[in-house]
Amino acid sequence: xxxxxxxxxxxxxxxxxxxxxxxxxxxxxxxxxxxxxxxxxxxxxxxxxxxxxxxxxxxxxxxxxxxxxxxxxxxxxxxxxxxxxxxxxxxxxxxxxxxxxxxxxxxxxxxxxx
Amino acid sequence: xxxxxxxxxxxxxxxxxxxxxxxxxxxxxxxxxxxxxxxxxxxxxxxxxxxxxxxxxxxxxxxxxxxxxxxxxxxxxxxxxxxxxxxxxxxxxxxxxxxxxxxxxxxxxxxxx
Numbered sequence: 519x520x521x522x523x524x525x526x527x528x529x530x531x532x533x534x535x536x537x538x539x540x541x542x543x544x545x546x547x548x549x550x551x552x553x554x555x556x557x558x559x560x561x562x563x564x565x566x567x568x569x570x571x572x573x574x575x576x577x578x579x580x581x582x583x584x585x586x587x588x589x590x591x592x593x594x595x596x597x598x599x600x601x602x603x604x605x606x607x608x609x610x611x612x613x614x615x616x617x618x619x620x621x622x623x624x625x626x627x628x629x630x631x632x
Numbered sequence: 633x634x635x636x637x638x639x640x641x642x643x644x645x646x647x648x649x650x651x652x653x654x655x656x657x658x659x660x661x662x663x664x665x666x667x668x669x670x671x672x673x674x675x676x677x678x679x680x681x682x683x684x685x686x687x688x689x690x691x692x693x694x695x696x697x698x699x700x701x702x703x704x705x706x707x708x709x710x711x712x713x714x715x716x717x718x719x720x721x722x723x724x725x726x727x728x729x730x731x732x733x734x735x736x737x738x739x740x741x742x743x744x745x
Contacts, residue, residue: 550732561636561722562736607675611732617688618663618726618734622675 520545522610522623530629531598539593539626541608546586549611552620553582553593555604562607566593570613598630634659636725636737644743650711653740657704657725663687664706665734666698669720678721681706682728710742718744 521544531537541551550569554562566575566582568591574583581594591608605627609620637656645651657664665688666678677690681700698708704725710717720741724734 552734554736559720559741561638561738562724564733564735567733609675615688617680617682618665618724618728618732619677619680619688619690620665620667620675620724620734621677622667624674 520548520610520612520621522608522621524606524608524623524626526626527624528627528629530631533598533600533630533632535598535630536594536596537598537628539595539606539608539628541591541593541623543589543591543610543621543623545612546589547613548586549613551582551584551591551608551610553580553591554607554609556607556625557604565606598628600630600632602630603628636723636735638721638723638737638740640740641738642741642743644745645713646745647713647715649713650709651713651742652707652709653721653723653742655706655708655723655725655737657706657723658727658735661725661727661735662704663726663728664700664704665724665726666706666708667722667724668692669722669739670718675722678708713744715744718742 552567553565568584579596609622665680680688700706720739
Protein backbone atom coordinates (compact mmCIF):
# COMPACT_ATOMS: atom_id res chain seq x y z
CA UNK A 519 0.00 0.00 0.00
CA UNK A 520 1.43 3.37 -1.05
CA UNK A 521 2.20 5.74 1.80
CA UNK A 522 3.22 9.35 1.24
CA UNK A 523 4.88 11.40 3.95
CA UNK A 524 5.76 15.08 4.01
CA UNK A 525 8.34 16.72 6.22
CA UNK A 526 8.18 19.12 7.93
CA UNK A 527 4.51 19.24 8.94
CA UNK A 528 4.76 22.98 9.51
CA UNK A 529 7.28 25.63 8.60
CA UNK A 530 7.58 29.33 9.38
CA UNK A 531 10.13 31.45 7.51
CA UNK A 532 10.87 35.16 7.01
CA UNK A 533 10.04 36.71 3.65
CA UNK A 534 12.74 36.32 1.02
CA UNK A 535 14.08 33.00 2.27
CA UNK A 536 14.58 30.06 -0.07
CA UNK A 537 13.01 26.88 1.23
CA UNK A 538 12.65 23.19 0.51
CA UNK A 539 9.63 20.99 1.18
CA UNK A 540 10.09 17.23 1.23
CA UNK A 541 7.85 14.40 0.07
CA UNK A 542 8.63 10.70 0.32
CA UNK A 543 6.68 7.70 -0.95
CA UNK A 544 7.06 4.01 -0.21
CA UNK A 545 6.25 2.46 -3.61
CA UNK A 546 8.43 3.71 -6.47
CA UNK A 547 6.05 2.33 -9.14
CA UNK A 548 4.43 5.67 -9.81
CA UNK A 549 3.05 7.19 -13.01
CA UNK A 550 3.55 10.78 -11.92
CA UNK A 551 3.82 13.04 -8.89
CA UNK A 552 1.93 16.29 -8.49
CA UNK A 553 2.44 19.19 -6.09
CA UNK A 554 -0.56 21.23 -4.95
CA UNK A 555 -1.20 24.18 -2.71
CA UNK A 556 -4.30 24.61 -0.61
CA UNK A 557 -5.43 27.84 0.98
CA UNK A 558 -7.56 27.56 4.14
CA UNK A 559 -11.03 26.23 3.39
CA UNK A 560 -10.38 26.14 -0.34
CA UNK A 561 -9.76 23.56 -3.03
CA UNK A 562 -6.39 22.48 -4.37
CA UNK A 563 -4.37 24.38 -6.94
CA UNK A 564 -2.00 22.36 -9.10
CA UNK A 565 1.55 23.72 -9.00
CA UNK A 566 3.72 21.21 -10.83
CA UNK A 567 3.42 17.72 -12.25
CA UNK A 568 6.44 15.48 -12.80
CA UNK A 569 6.13 12.39 -14.96
CA UNK A 570 7.93 9.29 -13.69
CA UNK A 571 10.48 9.61 -16.50
CA UNK A 572 11.37 13.20 -15.57
CA UNK A 573 13.80 14.47 -12.97
CA UNK A 574 12.45 17.98 -12.42
CA UNK A 575 9.94 20.61 -13.42
CA UNK A 576 10.08 24.38 -13.02
CA UNK A 577 7.44 27.07 -12.93
CA UNK A 578 8.46 30.59 -11.97
CA UNK A 579 9.93 30.53 -8.45
CA UNK A 580 9.03 26.87 -8.01
CA UNK A 581 11.18 23.89 -8.84
CA UNK A 582 10.20 20.30 -8.14
CA UNK A 583 12.54 17.35 -8.39
CA UNK A 584 11.84 13.63 -8.42
CA UNK A 585 14.10 10.74 -7.45
CA UNK A 586 11.93 7.72 -8.07
CA UNK A 587 14.53 5.17 -7.00
CA UNK A 588 14.80 6.66 -3.52
CA UNK A 589 11.09 7.51 -3.33
CA UNK A 590 11.62 11.21 -2.83
CA UNK A 591 10.51 14.53 -4.26
CA UNK A 592 11.37 18.04 -3.19
CA UNK A 593 9.64 21.34 -3.88
CA UNK A 594 11.98 24.31 -3.87
CA UNK A 595 10.48 27.77 -3.42
CA UNK A 596 12.81 30.66 -4.18
CA UNK A 597 12.54 34.09 -2.57
CA UNK A 598 9.44 33.25 -0.53
CA UNK A 599 6.64 35.81 -0.19
CA UNK A 600 3.73 36.16 2.27
CA UNK A 601 1.40 35.11 -0.56
CA UNK A 602 3.11 31.72 -0.58
CA UNK A 603 1.59 30.97 2.83
CA UNK A 604 -0.59 27.89 2.37
CA UNK A 605 -0.55 24.13 2.85
CA UNK A 606 1.51 22.29 0.27
CA UNK A 607 0.57 18.74 -0.67
CA UNK A 608 2.28 16.18 -2.82
CA UNK A 609 0.40 13.28 -4.39
CA UNK A 610 1.32 10.27 -6.53
CA UNK A 611 -0.57 8.29 -9.15
CA UNK A 612 0.30 4.57 -9.26
CA UNK A 613 1.87 3.12 -12.38
CA UNK A 614 -0.41 0.12 -12.50
CA UNK A 615 -4.17 -0.11 -12.33
CA UNK A 616 -4.87 2.77 -14.65
CA UNK A 617 -6.84 5.81 -13.76
CA UNK A 618 -6.06 8.95 -11.83
CA UNK A 619 -6.22 7.83 -8.22
CA UNK A 620 -4.08 10.21 -6.20
CA UNK A 621 -2.51 9.18 -2.92
CA UNK A 622 -1.80 12.34 -0.94
CA UNK A 623 0.85 13.19 1.57
CA UNK A 624 0.06 14.68 4.95
CA UNK A 625 0.96 18.20 3.84
CA UNK A 626 3.34 20.96 4.93
CA UNK A 627 1.75 24.09 6.37
CA UNK A 628 3.91 27.04 5.32
CA UNK A 629 3.81 30.49 6.83
CA UNK A 630 5.93 33.26 5.31
CA UNK A 631 6.23 36.23 7.63
CA UNK A 632 6.95 39.85 6.79
CA UNK B 633 -12.11 27.99 -19.88
CA UNK B 634 -14.28 27.47 -16.81
CA UNK B 635 -12.77 25.48 -13.97
CA UNK B 636 -14.22 22.60 -11.99
CA UNK B 637 -17.51 23.61 -10.41
CA UNK B 638 -18.90 21.98 -7.30
CA UNK B 639 -22.35 22.61 -5.88
CA UNK B 640 -23.47 23.33 -3.31
CA UNK B 641 -20.56 24.94 -1.49
CA UNK B 642 -21.99 24.29 1.96
CA UNK B 643 -24.44 21.77 3.33
CA UNK B 644 -25.81 21.07 6.78
CA UNK B 645 -27.57 17.76 7.33
CA UNK B 646 -28.61 15.64 10.28
CA UNK B 647 -27.64 12.06 11.03
CA UNK B 648 -29.53 9.49 9.01
CA UNK B 649 -30.29 11.80 6.10
CA UNK B 650 -28.82 11.41 2.65
CA UNK B 651 -27.04 13.98 0.52
CA UNK B 652 -26.11 14.45 -3.14
CA UNK B 653 -23.15 16.54 -4.25
CA UNK B 654 -22.53 17.68 -7.80
CA UNK B 655 -19.40 18.25 -9.84
CA UNK B 656 -19.07 19.76 -13.33
CA UNK B 657 -15.62 19.08 -14.79
CA UNK B 658 -13.60 21.27 -17.10
CA UNK B 659 -15.00 21.11 -20.62
CA UNK B 660 -13.52 18.16 -22.50
CA UNK B 661 -12.40 16.28 -19.38
CA UNK B 662 -13.83 12.79 -19.11
CA UNK B 663 -12.26 11.73 -15.82
CA UNK B 664 -13.82 12.87 -12.55
CA UNK B 665 -12.52 11.83 -9.15
CA UNK B 666 -13.89 12.45 -5.66
CA UNK B 667 -11.94 12.93 -2.43
CA UNK B 668 -12.84 13.38 1.20
CA UNK B 669 -10.72 15.70 3.33
CA UNK B 670 -10.85 15.65 7.13
CA UNK B 671 -8.39 17.03 9.72
CA UNK B 672 -7.74 13.54 11.08
CA UNK B 673 -7.43 11.48 7.88
CA UNK B 674 -6.28 14.07 5.39
CA UNK B 675 -7.25 13.64 1.74
CA UNK B 676 -8.66 10.22 0.88
CA UNK B 677 -9.72 8.93 -2.51
CA UNK B 678 -13.38 7.95 -2.84
CA UNK B 679 -13.82 6.92 -6.48
CA UNK B 680 -13.10 7.89 -10.07
CA UNK B 681 -15.41 7.88 -13.07
CA UNK B 682 -14.35 7.85 -16.68
CA UNK B 683 -16.81 7.87 -19.57
CA UNK B 684 -19.71 7.04 -17.22
CA UNK B 685 -17.93 4.01 -15.72
CA UNK B 686 -16.40 3.69 -12.30
CA UNK B 687 -12.71 3.11 -12.97
CA UNK B 688 -11.31 3.15 -9.44
CA UNK B 689 -12.75 2.86 -5.98
CA UNK B 690 -11.32 3.77 -2.60
CA UNK B 691 -11.86 2.10 0.73
CA UNK B 692 -15.15 3.63 1.78
CA UNK B 693 -18.40 1.91 2.84
CA UNK B 694 -21.20 1.29 0.37
CA UNK B 695 -23.08 4.31 1.74
CA UNK B 696 -20.84 6.36 -0.54
CA UNK B 697 -21.76 6.06 -4.18
CA UNK B 698 -21.41 8.05 -7.34
CA UNK B 699 -22.28 8.25 -10.97
CA UNK B 700 -21.27 10.11 -14.08
CA UNK B 701 -23.51 11.38 -16.83
CA UNK B 702 -22.91 11.46 -20.58
CA UNK B 703 -21.81 15.12 -20.37
CA UNK B 704 -19.14 14.04 -17.80
CA UNK B 705 -20.87 15.79 -14.91
CA UNK B 706 -20.71 13.65 -11.80
CA UNK B 707 -22.67 13.28 -8.61
CA UNK B 708 -21.80 11.57 -5.39
CA UNK B 709 -24.35 10.41 -2.88
CA UNK B 710 -23.96 9.60 0.78
CA UNK B 711 -26.81 7.74 2.42
CA UNK B 712 -27.58 7.35 6.12
CA UNK B 713 -25.23 10.16 7.12
CA UNK B 714 -23.02 9.76 10.18
CA UNK B 715 -21.29 12.45 12.23
CA UNK B 716 -17.97 11.23 10.87
CA UNK B 717 -19.03 12.09 7.32
CA UNK B 718 -18.53 15.77 8.11
CA UNK B 719 -15.76 16.82 5.75
CA UNK B 720 -14.73 18.84 2.75
CA UNK B 721 -15.58 16.85 -0.38
CA UNK B 722 -13.40 17.68 -3.35
CA UNK B 723 -13.86 16.82 -6.97
CA UNK B 724 -11.07 16.70 -9.55
CA UNK B 725 -11.18 16.46 -13.30
CA UNK B 726 -8.56 15.39 -15.80
CA UNK B 727 -8.26 15.08 -19.54
CA UNK B 728 -6.71 11.65 -19.08
CA UNK B 729 -3.99 12.63 -21.53
CA UNK B 730 -0.47 11.37 -20.83
CA UNK B 731 0.16 14.42 -18.68
CA UNK B 732 -2.86 13.77 -16.41
CA UNK B 733 -2.83 17.04 -14.52
CA UNK B 734 -5.74 16.99 -12.15
CA UNK B 735 -7.71 20.15 -11.49
CA UNK B 736 -9.74 20.52 -8.33
CA UNK B 737 -12.94 22.34 -7.54
CA UNK B 738 -13.44 24.54 -4.47
CA UNK B 739 -15.19 21.70 -2.66
CA UNK B 740 -18.43 21.14 -0.79
CA UNK B 741 -18.27 21.54 2.97
CA UNK B 742 -20.64 19.03 4.55
CA UNK B 743 -21.57 19.30 8.21
CA UNK B 744 -23.55 16.47 9.79
CA UNK B 745 -25.30 17.36 13.05
